[in-house]
Amino acid sequence: MTRAGAAGVLVLVALCGASLATGVADLSAGGAESVDTLLISRLPRTLAVVLVGAGLAVAGLVMQTLARNRFVDPGIAGTEQSAALGILLATLLWPAAPLPATMLAATLAALAGSGVFLALAQRLPPTEPHLMPLFGLIYGGVITAGVTFVAWHMDLLQYLDIWLNGDFSGVLRGRYELLWAIAAMVGLAWWLADALTIASLGREVGTGLGLDYDRMLRLGLLIVAMVSALTVVVVGLIPFVGLIVPNLVSRLRGDNLRGTLPWVALGGAALTLACDVLGRVLRYPYEIPVGTTLGVVGAAGFLALLARELRHG
Amino acid sequence: MIEIEGVSFAHRGTPVLRDVTVSLPKGGLTALIGPNGAGKSTLLSLVARLQPLQSGRIAVDGMPVDRTPGRLLARSLTIMRQDTGPVGRLTVRELVGFGRFPHSRGRQTAEDHRHIDASLERFDLGDLAARGLDTLSGGQRQRAFVAMAFCQGTDYLLLDEPLNNLDPMYGRQMMRHLRDVVDGGQRTVVIVLHDINYAAAYADRILAMKDGRILADGTPAEVLTPDRLEALFGYRMEVREFEGRVHVLHHGP
Structure with a gap:
């Protein structure tokens, strides 16, 4: 491992330590109770944050690669909102649905949502790269409006906040294990890294190099939809991770996914952990949901990215 | 060998290629010339399976381009757009x-x-x-x-206007490299060129296209005659021979 890589892993380990040590219950007393707190609450929460953060960052990278645009991610372009719509519909039609059924509904809705987004986004002129995030914001906003309208009608508004604002405080042992599927999706993205980089050069170059472009598109959408659906089902919508981290990594390390994907995963985990820990200490002993802290940190970062890109043409 | 048989193609109802049949044996540098909109790039992209065939057949070394796995074809043929x-x-x-x-x-x-x-x-x-x-x-x-x-x-290199953006030095160098590629190995280069004189200087064979058809097919000396060039581009050009090569004076006032 390079020196930079070692430093990155050290930062992540330090953040994991901070996450394990931060909370209302005091672990310094030791004893069986402290071990229980650690194993039932703190460790699952930390693992969930790492999995979700890494997964969303990689999903953002995959989406940007397929859309050939740096300014989209599952959070702003409607994928996570679509997953929430899927959960809402599943809740309405089958209130006692087991978790796998809800998960399936969320995944299918996320697949449809991101598929429609990419199909529509391809009609945008490639000479105007800033139209795509604007279109994504509107598209995501329309879906959110639909979700709110249905929830309001069905008297389910109080649930809405759970899905639309991500929060790790409810994560306990036995209630987050589904998230390990995100690790499989990150693995799939790593396996496809070269093909994804080639796909970023466009359909024609990809086809010329013997890439089955449509298959690549389907697998990429599967990664984006699965990660988004798992995230929304277990912890709720988390914004901006998929946008900011791949952009920063691209600036520092380039766009060859074989080399950058581990950095994107690591950066996503670190940023989400930092914001989750921040949310836990800002109003201690109360918590600010990670969706809110990331929303503030992320929006500022996103604006800075856009401004920089505009200035440099 | 690239075999193109009875290929027609329409883009949103407008015919781009009309019943094109031609075969390009292995080896040699073939230039496609013709006015804008003649169908040169479309023909190249169909051979490279970048667009689906609408009618007719195209095969590269016996492999039909619409039914051969992309990865297999990518070891025989490549395209640069x-x-x-x-x-x-x-x-x-x-x-x-x-x-x-x-x-x-x-x-x-x-x-x-x-x-x-x-x-x-x-x-x-x-x-x-x-x-x-x-x-x-x-x-x-x-x-x-x-x-x-x-x-x-790959044995076959298809290049769609590779001299775009190149200054005279690199344009000439590119053509010389492609000539080396053809002469040194058993490679086949098919290239869309706008500058007729590059085709005259470096191609073994010229396919002249207009309105989706092949108007002329032969060596530079056979294809680049004043009559044929007028039929292709719509105005009279002077053709001179200099040191065994044809030169087309197409830019005069």
Whole structure:
């Protein structure tokens, strides 16, 4: 491992330590109770944050690669909102649905949502790269409006906040294990890294190099939809991770996914952990949901990215 | 051999190619010339299966392009198009290395690295190898994409206006490299050219296209006659012979 890589892993380990040590219950007393707190609450929460953060960052990278645009991610372009719509519909039609059924509904809705987004986004002129995030914001906003309208009608508004604002405080042992599927999706993205980089050069170059472009598109959408659906089902919508981290990594390390994907995963985990820990200490002993802290940190970062890109043409 | 048989193609109802039948044997440099909208690029993209065939048949070394797995075809045939669209932060070496993708699927072997080094050297990209594509000029980027196509090591190279963006020095160098590629190995180059005189100087065979049909097919001396050029481009050009090569004076007042 390079020196930079070692430093990155050290930062992540330090953040994991901070996450394990931060909370209302005091672990310094030791004893069986402290071990229980650690194993039932703190460790699952930390693992969930790492999995979700890494997964969303990689999903953002995959989406940007397929859309050939740096300014989209599952959070702003409607994928996570679509997953929430899927959960809402599943809740309405089958209130006692087991978790796998809800998960399936969320995944299918996320697949449809991101598929429609990419199909529509391809009609945008490639000479105007800033139209795509604007279109994504509107598209995501329309879906959110639909979700709110249905929830309001069905008297389910109080649930809405759970899905639309991500929060790790409810994560306990036995209630987050589904998230390990995100690790499989990150693995799939790593396996496809070269093909994804080639796909970023466009359909024609990809086809010329013997890439089955449509298959690549389907697998990429599967990664984006699965990660988004798992995230929304277990912890709720988390914004901006998929946008900011791949952009920063691209600036520092380039766009060859074989080399950058581990950095994107690591950066996503670190940023989400930092914001989750921040949310836990800002109003201690109360918590600010990670969706809110990331929303503030992320929006500022996103604006800075856009401004920089505009200035440099 | 590339066999094209009875190929017609329409884009949103407008015919682009009308019943084109032609075969290109292995080896040699063939230039496609003709006015804008003649169907040259479309013909090339159909051979490279970038668009689905609407009617007729195309086969490369006996492999029908619409039914052969893309990966298999990518070891026999490659294409470079004129507009590659936005490129990310990849180095020239990384891009050229993707030419080995059909062979190694990303796990590059020592032989792959040999091919990459040879391509970089041949297209004079050694000094630029570590540079990002986003920092290059249009002409340099163009050379990098041609080097990638060359690195693919295919028997057939299809190039759609590779001289765009190149200054006279690099334009001439590109044509000389392609000539070497044809003469040195058993490779076949099919190239869309706008400058008739490059075709006259470097091609073994010229296919002249207009309105979706092949108007003339033969050696430069056979195709580049004042009558044929007038039929192609709609005005009279003077044709001179100089040191055994045909020269078309097409730019006079």
